[in-house]
Amino acid sequence: MTVARVYLDHNATTATRPSVAAAMADVLAATGNPSSVHAEGRAKRALVEEARRKVAALVGADAACVTFTSGGTEASNLALTPTIRDSRDLRRVTRLAVSAVEHPAVAAGARFPSAAVETIPVDGRGVVDLQAVEAAFARHASVHPDERMILALMAANNETGVIQPVAEAAAIAKRHGGLVHVDAVQAAGKIPVDIGELGCDFLAIAAHKFGGPAGVGALARAHEGLSVDEPLVRGGGQEKGWRGGTENVAGFVGMGVAAEEAAGLEAFADLAQVRDALEAGLRALGDLTVFGEGVSRLPNTSCFAVRGLSSANAMIALDLAGIAVSAGSACSSGKTKASPVLDAMGIDHDLSTGMLRVSFGWSSGAQDGEAFLKAWTPIVARRKPGAVMTAA
Structure with missing residues (x-):
């Protein structure tokens, strides 16, 4: 039986939401490369940019500051690198603080050397210790005033579901001249997520967590002055140089449709x-x-x-x-x-x-x-x- x-x-x-599967099927039925200048290419480019706007709206970001990736893991690894450049503060980023309950994609320190990674403890409920965040950033600012530190703190834990006090932690980091990256993979589409309200600089999401296809994600930035010197995927300059390679148009469209449906919660x-x-x-x-x-x-x-x-x-x-x-x-x-x-x-x-x-x-x-x-x-x-x- x-x-x-x-x-x-x-x-x-x-x-996967039925509307997502239908939209992706329509894209796959049509040909064209979004980097081509002919009509077929322009039609695909329009689909990519429409999807980008929908994804940006889900997290309160500017569409110009959203980069499509292969998922949340790539998005976090793209952001977490010592080669971060910030037009508003030219100091180098030399140290990474991660909470003790981060997803494996972040817990390992991404592209920071292990010696430059510091773990911030959590309490018995799984909530990050804000006093420890304060101590870590104050110490770094005191010892290395010409350098910056970045905090990686997930919006919500993938195992326990515990929602972290991201805005409070971000305010502490910013007070000491730091940067903040948020893994919002589990949170987006389940609770309100707004990059401005959280006060973070980078934010990662993944489509398959809110009804989109697997293998598609995005990295949002707080403003266009944030960049990295070393993208993970080099190629023909797609995604404004943030990620090379022919765009996964069907995947992007599917993520956009899912984001639009998930936005209302x-x-x-x-x-x-x-x-x-x-x-x-x-x-x-x-x-x-x-x-x-x-x-x-x-x-x-x-x-x-x-x-x-x-x-x-x-x-x-x-x-x-x-x-x-x-x-x-x-x-x-x-x-x-x-x-x-x-x-x-x-x-x-x-x-x-x-x-x-x-x-x-x-x-x-x-x-x-x-x-x-x-x-x-x-x-x-x-x-x-x-x-x-x-x-x-």
Whole structure:
């Protein structure tokens, strides 16, 4: 008998919106290179620029300051480099501060040498320590007044859903002459994201997190005076020299359509209630730890563990029951190992190795949370003293 599938791993990749697939199909049916001057090329160029305007609107940026990339990872790596140039402040950028819960694309320091990367701690809820941000930037400004530091802080964590105090952290960095990069990959399309209100200089997003195609992203800049001396992809000067290579027009158009639909946030308006109902149901079954509980979280994300129940066993049992969830970031190797995010939060190993993440998407509803609870109940029931947890 075929088991009906319930997809609850939208933070990894969410469902492609039907309007996105249709728009991309139309683009793929037409020929033309957007760098060509003939009518076919000009038509493709118009599509690229229209998509750019839509993506810019999603994050409150100027379209002239949006560069298309292959995704959030490339966008962050493009921005995080010592070759940043700022027409408003000509000092070199020599040091990078990253929060302890950043996505692997940022946590490794991108293009900064490891010796130039400093990790900023978080508290037990997963919120960045603003006093530590203050100390790091004040120290750097005092010791190296002719140099600048850049802070990399995600808008919302991909595992716990915890929303970071980006505007506050950015204000601290700016007070000491610093720059700020925000990984808004998980936040865009789920909560309001505005590059000006956040006070950041660079902001990265990825289309497949809000209903667009995988393999497309964008880097937004606060103003046109920000640049980098060394782009990641060199070529024919496309994307104003920020990224060479023939443009992925269909992907850009798909991202633009998804951005336009996601901008209203209507699909996420009720997901906090769905998530809260799920967590109430989980708690009614017994011992439960919800990571990041008590602080602002993405409305679609629940990250939790039941002591004594391993995520590996639970994921197998859920998958056999038709439920797709994850045990952390889909971009990390060793998916069932202890999460670096939970380690940074000070969560003990026995608990963190049982972490599961349930994430809803624009196409989710209350019935999905109910399906999870139905599948989860017998799994928890089998977790008794002396009982053997099986996948059957």
